[in-house]
Amino acid sequence: MITFVGAGPGAADLITVRGLKRLEQADIVIYAGSLVNPALLDGTREGCEIYNSAHMTLEEVIDVCIRGEKEQKQVVRLHTGDPCIYGAIREQMDLLDEAGIEYEVIPGVSSFIGAAASLKAEFTLPDVSQTVILTRMEGRTPVPEKERIEELARHQATMVIFLSAGMLGELSQRLQEGGYAPETSAAIVYKATWPDEKIIYTTVAQLEEAAAANGIHKTALIFVGEFLGDRYERSKLYDPTFSHEYREASK
Structure with missing residues (x-):
C-alpha cells in the first residue's frame, strides 16, 4: 500500500x-x-x-x-x-x-489554515466575505485565463495567494487592477506555524515593500481582504433573536 x-x-x-x-x-x-x-x-x-x-x-x-x-x-x-x-x-x-x-x-492541515490560526482570523465573516479564493500567480506554470489574479480580484472575496511571494510588485498592481483599493487590508505569513514564522500586516499597495523590509521572498502566503479588518455583522447562529432547529429565539 x-x-x-x-x-x-x-x-x-x-x-x-x-x-x-x-x-x-x-x-x-x-x-x-x-x-x-x-x-x-x-x-x-x-x-x-x-x-x-x-x-x-x-x-x-x-x-x-x-x-x-x-x-x-x-x-x-x-x-x-x-x-x-x-x-x-x-x-x-x-x-x-x-x-x-x-x-x-x-488529509493534512493546509498552510492557509495554519496561517489563519496564527493570524487569529476568520475568513468568512457576515457582510464582509462568504467566499475564500485559493489561487496563485502564474509563473513557469500558467493559470487559466479566467483565473488570472485581476479576474478573481473582481469578486472582492477573501483571497489566499500561494507560491507568489517573489512577485509581489506585480501581484499588488494586478489586485488593484481587479478592483481592490490600495488601502485594502493584507497580510504576509512566512512559514506558518514554524518556529521562525513571521506575520506582517500591510495593505495591497504596500505588499512588495513590506516583504522586502522583512527579508521575505519565498515560503509565504499572501492574504487579502477586509476579513482582516474590524467591521462585520454578528452571526445569526448564536443571535438570541434567531430561531433554528436546536433553539428558540428569546422573547
Whole structure:
C-alpha cells in the first residue's frame, strides 16, 4: 500500500493522528524536503528508507513506490500541508493506477489554515466575505485565463495567494487592477506555524515593500481582504433573536 500523507503546515505536532501512525509504520518515506518539517522523520522506525523528493523526478518517485510495493513494504509519500492543494498528487496517482498499485490519501492541515490560526482570523465573516479564493500567480506554470489574479480580484472575496511571494510588485498592481483599493487590508505569513514564522500586516499597495523590509521572498502566503479588518455583522447562529432547529429565539 502506498499512502499519501499531508504533513501539515509546518509544526511537527500538526500532522493528523492517522498520518503520524502511517509514518511511524512506514518502511519507505518519500518526503517533500523543501517544505516538510524534517522533525517529522524523527519518529520513523529503525531501518526506514528516507528519500527527499526535492532531488527527484516524478518518475523516480514512482519507481521507488513500485519497488516498495513489489517488496511488500509500507510506503509513505509525505506532502506538505494537504496534498490536494498544489501537491502535484494527481499525476502520481494516475501513474500508480497505470501500474495497478493501490494507494490511500490521508488529509493534512493546509498552510492557509495554519496561517489563519496564527493570524487569529476568520475568513468568512457576515457582510464582509462568504467566499475564500485559493489561487496563485502564474509563473513557469500558467493559470487559466479566467483565473488570472485581476479576474478573481473582481469578486472582492477573501483571497489566499500561494507560491507568489517573489512577485509581489506585480501581484499588488494586478489586485488593484481587479478592483481592490490600495488601502485594502493584507497580510504576509512566512512559514506558518514554524518556529521562525513571521506575520506582517500591510495593505495591497504596500505588499512588495513590506516583504522586502522583512527579508521575505519565498515560503509565504499572501492574504487579502477586509476579513482582516474590524467591521462585520454578528452571526445569526448564536443571535438570541434567531430561531433554528436546536433553539428558540428569546422573547
